[in-house]
Amino acid sequence: MSQQTATVDKRPAHQGANRMNERQGAGHTPHGRPAGETARTAEPSVSVRELDIAFGAHKVISGLDLDVSPGEFIVLLGPSGCGKSTLLNAIAGLLDISDGEIWIDGKNVTWAEPKDRGIGMVFQSYALYPRMSVEKNLSFGLRISKLPKAEIDGRVARVAELLQLDGLLKRRPSELSGGQRQRVAIGRALVRNVDVFLFDEPLSNLDAKLRNELRVEIKKLHQRLGNTMIYVTHDQIExxxxxxxIAVMRGGVIQQLGPPKEIYRKPVNRFVASFIGSPSMNFFEGELRGSADGSAGSSPDGPAFAPGGSGAAPSIPLARYDFIERAPSKSRPAVFGIRPEHIALGDQPDGHFSAEGKVDLVEAMGADTIVWTSLAGVPLTIRTDGETEIRPGETIRFGFDPASACLFDAATDLRL
Known part of the structure; x- marks a missing residue:
């Protein structure tokens, strides 16, 4: 790693402004913040500024900004190859960056060694010393740092009690379950007494039951400690x-940054809408038609969306949709999105969209049932109560409130 001091910035003074202008495209506001993010006034605990990372000619992260407030729990979420682990490793100092700055607790640590950044990191693999006891695994880094024995013992005891490891201190990793090993790995980070913790998919090697248990423990841990935590995962439930x-990433760019409910309810683009939610949001390409004005493409019954596809389907009324004042009077290509859990079976109240479809598949999942049908020749999934009795081949009636839907521009994929 470069030996430049942590406070040196060798970029030309004008470079940041030029790069800010370059990034006023998809995924960023005119002020350089990721789309969906509001300005935050607190001094950030971690700040990533105009970050570029390239491996040879391949740029992995481009012009990325991220501010994390003290005590905040930020999750970097996205598919494989989106750059989330690369970003985390850059914050940790485990790889060189191409351009930009990284600040932790008010210090420019862009070129600082990992040990000098004041962070604790938990990896996907436990990376425990197999011949050492739990106690020695927890204390190893502290002993290397030559801390007084009394302080080491005190830190280990506190962390062991916090993570319910106090009865396992004399055991070796081979005598522990997967969940216990991961708790030891988390404990090794906690004994360092740092303010910032980084987690790189720490639960991905565990089975579903252990993942659920450890997820709850990590949440409780954050509530009790109040440390800043940055967590990488591809699992939307986590x-x-x-x-x-949540910072939703794609192609090295933060597509949207915001609270979980905001990401779910108001996705900024079609990618975010499709990535959040299970089953995924239903999408229908078609035409957005404005109010009747005698022009071609207008709707006689007010603003509406006309699904395309191979099958006939009624238009979806949009009079209650809050963006409709900006809709043109003439038609325009658009994409309509509705989540499976927002679709109801049976007759619908006035103002709701209603249609019929043949059931293609039924997936019983215990508490829920997933029903597969179609609308305008396009597959449609409905999430309904697990007690619902439906069989493939039946014709069902279903519908939804158009106000719960999302509309996207067909050309840009941005939400209207």
Whole structure:
């Protein structure tokens, strides 16, 4: 790693302004913040500024900004290859960056060694010393730092009690379950007494039951300690349940940054809408038609969305949709999105969209049932109560409140 001091910035003074202008495209506001993020006034605990990372000619992260407030739990969420682990490793100092700055607790640590950044990190693999006891695994880094024995013993005892490891201190990793090993790995980070913790997919090697248990423990740990935590995962359930804010990433760019409910209810683009939610949001390409004005493409019954596809389907009324004042009087290509859990079976109240479809598949999932049908020749999934009795081949009636839907521009994929 470069030997430049942590306070040196060798970029030309004008470079940041130029790069800010370059990034006023998809995924960023005119002020350089990721889309969906509001300005935050507190001095950030971690600040990533105009970050570029490239491996050879391949740029992995481009012009990324991220501010994390003290005590905040941020989750970096996205598919494989989106740059989330690369970003975390850059914050940790485990790889060189191409451009930009990284600040932790008010200090420019862009070129600082990992040990000098004041962070604790938990990896996907436990990376425990197999011949050492739990106690020695927890204390190893402190002993290397030559801390007084009394302080080491005190830190280990406190962390062991916090993570319910106090009865396992004499055991070796081979004598522990997967969940216990991961708790030891978390404990090794906690004994350092730092303010910032980084988690790189720490639960991905565990089975579903252990993942659920450890997820709850990590949430409780954050509530008790109040430390800043940055957590990487591809699992939306982990993101939605753990985060104060989620940064949804794609192609090295933060697509949207905001609280979980905001990400779910108001996705900024079609990618975010499709990535959050299970089953995924239903999408229909078609035309957005404005109010009747005698022009081609207008709707006689007011603003509406006309689904395309191979099958006939009634238009979806949009009079109650809050963006409709900005809709043109003439038609325009658009994409309509509705979540499976927002679709109800049976007759619908006035003002709701209603249609019929043949059931193609039924997935019984215990508490819920997923029903597969179609609308305008396009597959449609409905999430309904687990007690619902439906069989493939039946014709069902279903519908939804158009106000619960999302509309996206067909050309840009941005939410209207």
């Amino acid at each position: 993101a939605m349940t753990l985060a104060d804010r």
